[in-house]
Amino acid sequence: MSGADSLTEAPDLGVLAARLLFAIQDELYARLAQEGFDDLYPRHGTVLAYISDDGMRATEIARLSGQHKQVVGTVIDELESLGYVQRHPDPEDRRAKLVCHTDRGRRQKLAGDAIMRDIQRRHSSRLGEDAYRRFLATFADVVTHQRG
Template sequence: MAASGVGGADVDRAAAEPPGFELPLRLLMAFRALIDEVHAELARQGHPDMRPMHGFVFQAIGPHGTTAADLGRLLGVSKQAAGKTIDGLEQLGYVERHTDPNDARRKLVGLTAHGVDSLVKSAAIFEDVRAKWADRLGVDRLRALEEGLRVMTPGDTIHLDMPAWFGGG
């Protein structure tokens, strides 16, 4: 017979079942471990200034570019904050501003060759990290984890505003 704990909780069950708050913490720790590994390798491959936020920015900029106002909306930040981010990425050589060919009054922000290179390298590095996870967990367990996450998360939307949401901004 299992001993009872505080409030009559079954001690054996408590030992077998982690507390509910552990799930988001473990997901966050796994995300952090994966992203840290990717960024360490990106730094070794010529992108030492890349930060996790930059990936969200690059996805929001997309292949055709965007305006500072639209970037801000997609990221969930002000136009001014987006402009400051663009300034920093421009200084690092990842993005450039140019006139919109369809409207000379608008300035578009687009990725430079250096920015595209970081995306190409990060995609390959993510594949390498996923392969390491498959080696460690086993292919079937990794696929089950990924499928479970697909079931539990929205399937059609990538929330680029995640950094702003997480920061409370």
């Protein structure tokens, strides 16, 4: 059997990437709900995963997330109504707004970061630290070159 044949027998890269994304999202949002953040859904990750501690413009969030500005704007509106983010004037350009975490948003970010570290530790423990680091580096390389 050639290498190409074995590639066609396994789920393709898109299917595997989607399965991984959905499995991580399922665990992350279920655990966030247990910690009191039960009003969040995976679509909110479009914004929450990218906001820096100093805040970020919606256009930058859209660029980083690969989502349209309109989608990001809608999610920001939802998160603002839920009390996770606020819009503030950008000190570098008063016409622009920065999307910033509220206190609730910062608590959610800390909880989400801890959950993700736990998920990563679990996979690192199962695969071995070196194998997990190689997996992450290889996966990141595939993502970079797919986008490039």
